[in-house]
Amino acid sequence: MIEQRKKRKKIFYVPGMISLVLIPLICMVYFYKTDAFVNKGCIDVWFPSDSLATQKFLSVERKYKVYDFNSSAIAESTKLNNLQLELRKLNRENDTIKGIQIHLGNKMNYEVYVRILDILLIEGMPNYLQYNNDFFVLMIPKPKPKPDKSLKRLKVFVCGSGSLNVGADDWLKEEQEARRKYVLSLFKKYWILFLGYFGLVLINIFALVKFNKNRNYNQK
Incomplete structure (x- = not known):
């Protein structure tokens, strides 16, 4: 005969769920209060004599x-x-x-x-x-270059609009690199918060697994 499995109640580990929800919110509020998401810049200023x-x-x-x-x-x-x-x-x-x-x-x-x-x-x-x-x-007069008649005129052929996108591509790469460095600087600066968060996640997972094992053992 096939043994019918008993329906078990779903287990929710309340302290673990609270920490998993509240800690990210607390971290976000802390980052917002300390202006961690604000991009800071500067402009060079020169004052002559x-x-x-x-x-x-x-x-x-x-x-x-x-x-x-x-x-x-x-x-x-x-x-x-x-x-x-x-x-x-x-x-x-x-x-x-x-x-x-x-x-x-x-x-x-x-x-x-x-x-x-x-x-x-x-x-x-x-x-x-x-x-x-x-x-x-003000504008300073720009000297006009004298044409060199000994040089031969070249015909340039450009396919597509790749030459128009060179500057835009370089700017986009620099912007992406700057954002990547900024995100890495956040992890380096607030590494202890991320480490504590993942530590609590692991503790809650182990505690939940152990709690389920003990309950199943007691029911038997």
């Missing part, structure tokens, strides 16, 4: 268009957008007659200062200088 600024840079004559900032980034958002468009036009046309002067007021927020530096870097402005409470941006 007065002699270098006045003799080499500010001695160049330009018709400067002045942008005055004396408030928060939200209040100055329209003016910042106009500044970016004006810098883009100046760089694109290589205008050696006009220039842009950015005045930093006493009530201007630090966020506006960082935003101005961002705009200068984004637009790739080659020549700008901060002197006291002002940025001066």
Whole structure:
């Protein structure tokens, strides 16, 4: 005769389930409170000497268009957008007659200062200088290279759009590498929390297995 198996009640190890649920939540709250998920960066700032600024840079004559900032980034958002468009036009046309002067007021927020530096870097402005409470941006005439008539003209054939994606691919690889290093730095910095979590998981698994074995043995 075939022995019928008895139906057994499902066993839930309450302390283990609590630790498995609460500990990850506690870790997430701790990481959030300590700004562990915030990507921090920096911008290089260089302040030249007065002699270098006045003799080499500010001695160049330009018709400067002045942008005055004396408030928060939200209040100055329209003016910042106009500044970016004006810098883009100046760089694109290589205008050696006009220039842009950015005045930093006493009530201007630090966020506006960082935003101005961002705009200068984004637009790739080659020549700008901060002197006291002002940025001066201008273009330097670029010498035109003389064509060498002895060189033969080459015909270049490009298949597809691979050449257009070279810069984007390099940037994507750098971004992925930076994120990978950032995640590894989190594991190195908070390794004891991850180790404690996995230790509790193993303890709960062993305790649950032992509890089930003892209960089955007692029932027999």
